[in-house]
Amino acid sequence: MHGYHRRENDRLQDQAGTLVDLLHSDTSYPPGSVVLEAGCGVGAQTVTLAQRSPDARFTSFDVSADSVAQAKRTTDAAGIANVQFQQADIFALPFAPESFDHVFICFVLEHLSRPAEALTILNQLLRPGGTMTVIEGDHGSTYFHPDSSAARMAIQCLVELQRLAGGNALIGRQLYPLMVEAGLEAIHVSPRMVYVDSSRPDLVDGFTRKTFTAMIEGVRESAIEAGIIDREAFDAGVRDLHRTAETDGVFCYTFFKGVGEKHKS
Amino acid sequence: MHGYHRRENDRLQDQAGTLVDLLHSDTSYPPGSVVLEAGCGVGAQTVTLAQRSPDARFTSFDVSADSVAQAKRTTDAAGIANVQFQQADIFALPFAPESFDHVFICFVLEHLSRPAEALTILNQLLRPGGTMTVIEGDHGSTYFHPDSSAARMAIQCLVELQRLAGGNALIGRQLYPLMVEAGLEAIHVSPRMVYVDSSRPDLVDGFTRKTFTAMIEGVRESAIEAGIIDREAFDAGVRDLHRTAETDGVFCYTFFKGVGEKHKS
Numbered sequence: 017m018h019g020y021h022r023r024e025n026d027r028l029q030d031q032a033g034t035l036v037d038l039l040h041s042d043t044s045y046p047p048g049s050v051v052l053e054a055g056c057g058v059g060a061q062t063v064t065l066a067q068r069s070p071d072a073r074f075t076s077f078d079v080s081a082d083s084v085a086q087a088k089r090t091t092d093a094a095g096i097a098n099v100q101f102q103q104a105d106i107f108a109l110p111f112a113p114e115s116f117d118h119v120f121i122c123f124v125l126e127h128l129s130r131p132a133e134a135l136t137i138l139n140q141l142l143r144p145g146g147t148m149t150v151i152e153g154d155h156g157s158t159y160f161h162p163d164s165s166a167a168r169m170a171i172q173c174l175v176e177l178q179r180l181a182g183g184n185a186l187i188g189r190q191l192y193p194l195m196v197e198a199g200l201e202a203i204h205v206s207p208r209m210v211y212v213d214s215s216r217p218d219l220v221d222g223f224t225r226k227t228f229t230a231m232i233e234g235v236r237e238s239a240i241e242a243g244i245i246d247r248e249a250f251d252a253g254v255r256d257l258h259r260t261a262e263t264d265g266v267f268c269y270t271f272f273k274g275v276g277e278k279h280k281s
Numbered sequence: 282m283h284g285y286h287r288r289e290n291d292r293l294q295d296q297a298g299t300l301v302d303l304l305h306s307d308t309s310y311p312p313g314s315v316v317l318e319a320g321c322g323v324g325a326q327t328v329t330l331a332q333r334s335p336d337a338r339f340t341s342f343d344v345s346a347d348s349v350a351q352a353k354r355t356t357d358a359a360g361i362a363n364v365q366f367q368q369a370d371i372f373a374l375p376f377a378p379e380s381f382d383h384v385f386i387c388f389v390l391e392h393l394s395r396p397a398e399a400l401t402i403l404n405q406l407l408r409p410g411g412t413m414t415v416i417e418g419d420h421g422s423t424y425f426h427p428d429s430s431a432a433r434m435a436i437q438c439l440v441e442l443q444r445l446a447g448g449n450a451l452i453g454r455q456l457y458p459l460m461v462e463a464g465l466e467a468i469h470v471s472p473r474m475v476y477v478d479s480s481r482p483d484l485v486d487g488f489t490r491k492t493f494t495a496m497i498e499g500v501r502e503s504a505i506e507a508g509i510i511d512r513e514a515f516d517a518g519v520r521d522l523h524r525t526a527e528t529d530g531v532f533c534y535t536f537f538k539g540v541g542e543k544h545k546s
Contacts, residue, residue: 156428157533159421161454189426192478193529207476207533213457215468264458268422268472270533 035223038208039122039151039271040064047071049117053099054106054138055079055124059087065120066096075116077104106134114143122151125194129182135198142278148200150274154188157209157270158228160260167260170232170253173239180242188272200276212267224267229257300488303473304387304416304536305329312336314382318364319371319403320344320389324352330385331361340381342369371399379408387416390459394447400463407543413465415539419453422474422535423493425525432525435497435518438504445507453537465541477532489532494522 043065045051049072056062056076066074078084081103088101104110106128119138125131138148155175160167178185187194192205212219233254239245245253260267308330310316314337321327321341331339343349346368353366369375371393384403390396403413420440425432443450452459457470477484498519504510510518525532 154424156424159419159451159454161458163421163451186424186428189424189531189533192480192531193426196529203480205476205478205480207474209472209474209535211470211472213470215457215470264461266454266457268454268535270474 035210035227035271036064038210039273040068042273043068043120043149045069045072045118049073050115051075051118051120052111052116052138052141053077054119054121054134055127056084056087056101057123058083059090061120061122062087062091062099063094063096066091066099067094070098072098072118074099075102075111076100077102077106077109079103079105106137109137109141111141113140116141117143117146119146119148121149123153125150125152126178126185126187127181127183131184131187131190132194132197135194135200139198139200139278144278145280146278148195148198148276148278150191150195150276151271152188152191153185153269153271155185157188157268159268160257161264161266162256162259164253164256164259166249166253167256168253169245170239170250170257173244173250174232174235176244177235177238177242188270191272191274195274195276198276199279201279203274203276205272205274208271208273210267210269210271212261214263214265220261220265220267223269224261224265225258228267228269229254229261232257300475300492300536301329303475304538305333308333308385308414310334310337310383314338315380316340316383316385317376317381317403317406318342319384319386319399320392321349321352321366322388323348324355326385326387327352327356327364328359328361331356331364332359335363337363337383339364340367340376341365342367342371342374344368344370371402374402374406376406378405381406382408382411384411384413386414388418390415390417391443391450391452392446392448396449396452396455397459397462400459400465404463404465404543409543410545411543413460413463413541413543415456415460415541416536417453417456418450418534418536420450422453422533424533425522426529426531427521427524429518429521429524431514431517432521433518434510435504435515435522438509438515439497439500441509442500442503442507453535456537456539460539460541463541464544466544468539468541470537470539473536473538475532475534475536477526479528479530485526485530485532488534489526489530490523493532493534494519494526497522 051072051074053076056078062076084101084103091099128134175185195203210223212224316337316339318341321343327341349366349368356364393399440450460468475488477489
């Protein structure tokens with residue numbers, strides 16, 4: 017398990033490194049704003065967020081105390097001083113209503129069985145007129161050339177594992193209705209598509225290989241143990257994913273970013 | 282058959298109307314350029330092309346004389362005078378090598394069994410340093426909320442019919458390798474994703490309902506006659522596609538646009 021988590025952490029760090037502009041370049045908060053980052057994990061997004069808004073004050077929490085400790089080490093190492101961390105459960109938060117100007121939540125809803133309820137709780141923490149920013153991927157947005165049913169089956173393992181764990185790996189496409197359900201207003205959702213062909217070698221390596229395919233490879237043992245797939249079929253799928261990183265290959269994946277506003281009461 | 286074609290034509294016209302900015306806003310040709318439009322069909326793109334480059338001279342051809350006649354009526358009605366039409370087969374073209382500054386081809390390769398060969402032929406018609414612009418959809422890029430296996434099966438009917446007719450409905454993702462194979466240089470492919478939620482009612486109606494779902498509905502009889510699907514399953518799929526156009530629905534589809542250059546010899 018530790019090996020898996022280590023790999024997962026590296027992947028998230030790599031992911032934030034290569035996707036940072038695509039996902040975050042239009043997020044910055046004014047000086048003095050008080051911002052809540054929900055589900056900061058090991059701080060992959062926290063570093064970017066805090067560096068892009070050096071005069072905003074962040075509170076970042078995660079349900080895992082280990083992750084919070086790691087996030088603090090990561091931001092300390094980066095010389096970041098405008099973030100305070102704490103361990104907390106999104107469904108039992110210790111914060112006062114309307115105590116934040118902005119909320120940011122990235123790659124968290126996919127893990128929750130009640131994502132709309134989580135957003136509703138976070139909305140209550142926003143001051144009137146404050147904003148909420150939500151980012152999620154959608155594994156069902158994945159397609160590639162050469163097409164391969166084996167590769168699609170390997171990806172489906174991750175979707176199925178996420179479902180068995182109570183989450184939803186296809187949640188990106190649902191941001192708009194989820195944010196409506198949470199009571200947000202003036203919602204704008206924009207897709208952030210990662211398109212990779214061999215004219216973009218940084219993305220071939222940084223996204224197709226080291227982010228997406230590495231993520232699928234990371235669930236190999238879990239998928240086989242859960243009886244979702246056999247070893248040979250899984251490995252064939254991973255080989256075909258690597259095949260899409262060759263010179264004539266193409267890989268497509270889409271993240272979704274939604275921004276909504278708390279009702280100005 | 283005539284009813285089907287009529288509907289298909291209306292759909293293509295609607296499509297060009299609602300997608301025109303997404304697909305064409307970055308295509309315009311300098312005064313005096315000589316441009317070949319390959320596979321103009323009924324002129325859905327011709328009107329846009331010619332209006333955006335009023336001082337370029339277009340030659341637009343299609344394999345169907347009926348389509349060419351319709352395209353001419355359409356451009357005449359729009360008062361367009363910088364296009365000449367002719368009937369021609371892309372694999373037996375009457376034009377001299379290197380006689381065009383630019384080539385434009387949109388929604389054509391999906392119908393061809395030898396798309397790279399077609400691009401190679403068109404590349405020979407370009408002068409050195411001239412550009413080729415290629416636009417295609419990709420039906421495998423379609424996903425939506427609520428997800429529905431019935432809707433995915435109905436879409437798969439169109440993919441299968443296209444395949445049986447010698448074409449490829451998943452060709453959008455392949456533009457980059459196809460253009461490389463045709464000998465083009467400095468190739469840049471960009472995805473053009475249509476993201477539709479109920480905050481964009483024009484797209485809900487103009488794209489989800491009247492373009493994509495109408496296109497699927499248009500192959501109902503062909504798909505049933507070909508034995509790909511039964512009536513009930515197809516109709517369930519179409520109902521679920523319409524369901525994605527409701528208030529909490531989301532619909533995603535991606536076109537691909539590639540621009541490449543003829544080798545400056």
